């Protein structure tokens with residue numbers, strides 16, 4: 512018996528060996544071909560725009576610490592399947608604030624108040640954090656920001672539009688192309704006219720431009736929604752974009768912004784960026800109407816931004832109540848914060 516069973520055992524052993532090798536090969540192929548987004552057969556750059564960091568390498572949040580703002584933001588992110596990173600903000604000395612306030616010659620504009628300087632320096636800190644990690648792209652969110660429940664779909668549509676508008680090559684698989692330092696995803700004003708070089712595209716979540724809510728300091732801005740209708744957005748070079756609710760930076764963009772905005776010389780950080788984009792010191796894209804906007808507590812509480820707060824114009828005590836009272840988000844049709852916190856869409860006044 513013994514001499515006959517040995518070859519049979521060897522045959523069985525060989526078969527097992529081939530089977531095991533085939534299994535390992537299949538696993539490796541699966542991991543490298545199907546799970547690697549760069550090699551994914553049939554996947555489109557747009558698919559990455561719908562991932563948990565919305566097609567950027569990381570989403571980082573500018574936040575002075577836990578509050579109703581961050582708690583609402585985290586709830587909305589969880590609801591929308593978005594991964595956020597809220598780094599701890601380093602402290603800023605009063606001496607640095609004073610020094611930054613006075614940077615530059617007298618002939619240039621200076622930050623308005625201490626709140627504006629603090630906000631500006633915090634932005635520079637978070638951009639240094641992005642640069643230190645050598646991120647390909649990062650989306651910076653202010654912690655009171657909000658978006659539509661269909662944000663991932665909107666980002667996919669934006670990916671197609673931005674790639675087309677910037678004539679991105681097929682081989683470049685990045686969701687938004689590479690022709691930008693800064694991409695304004697959330698802002699409060701960017702005029703679009705019929706003679707603007709732009710790409711208009713369909714996005715069912717876009718609000719009625721007639722009802723678009725402009726910031727009180729730019730009463731003119733809703734006169735410049737030409738050629739848009741409900742369910743349409745435009746992607747274009749940024750001409751006059753204000754408010755830094757959500758701005759994406761590319762790797763080289765982050766380095767450029769640190770240099771360009773690192774020396775003050777304007778009334779506030781977003782104004783510095785606006786002017787940099789306008790004069791082409793920075794290469795900027797904007798989507799209009801914006802995809803993200805800040806959520807505001809009900810009007811009876813008054814509008815309290817963290818900048819106003821740092822200028823001693825806000826009140827912390829009242830803020831405790833915001834958590835339980837429904838606010839609203841201008842220009843966002845179906846607010847993710849409201850959906851998750853109050854099971855409502857929170858239409859903003861006028862919408």
Ligand SMILES: *[C@@H]1O[C@H](CO)[C@@H](O)[C@H](O)[C@H]1NC(C)=O
Pocket residue numbers: 548559560562563564565566567568569647685686
């Ligand atoms: C989302 O896509 C971007 C761009 O391809 C990528 O850098 C990022 O790592 C992706 N995020 C996740 C969580 O996979």
Ligand SMILES: *[C@@H]1O[C@H](CO)[C@@H](O)[C@H](O)[C@H]1NC(C)=O
Pocket residue numbers: 705737738
């Ligand atoms: C812009 O174009 C649209 C559609 O072609 C037209 O209805 C609208 O009147 C134009 N607006 C201006 C300000 O020219």
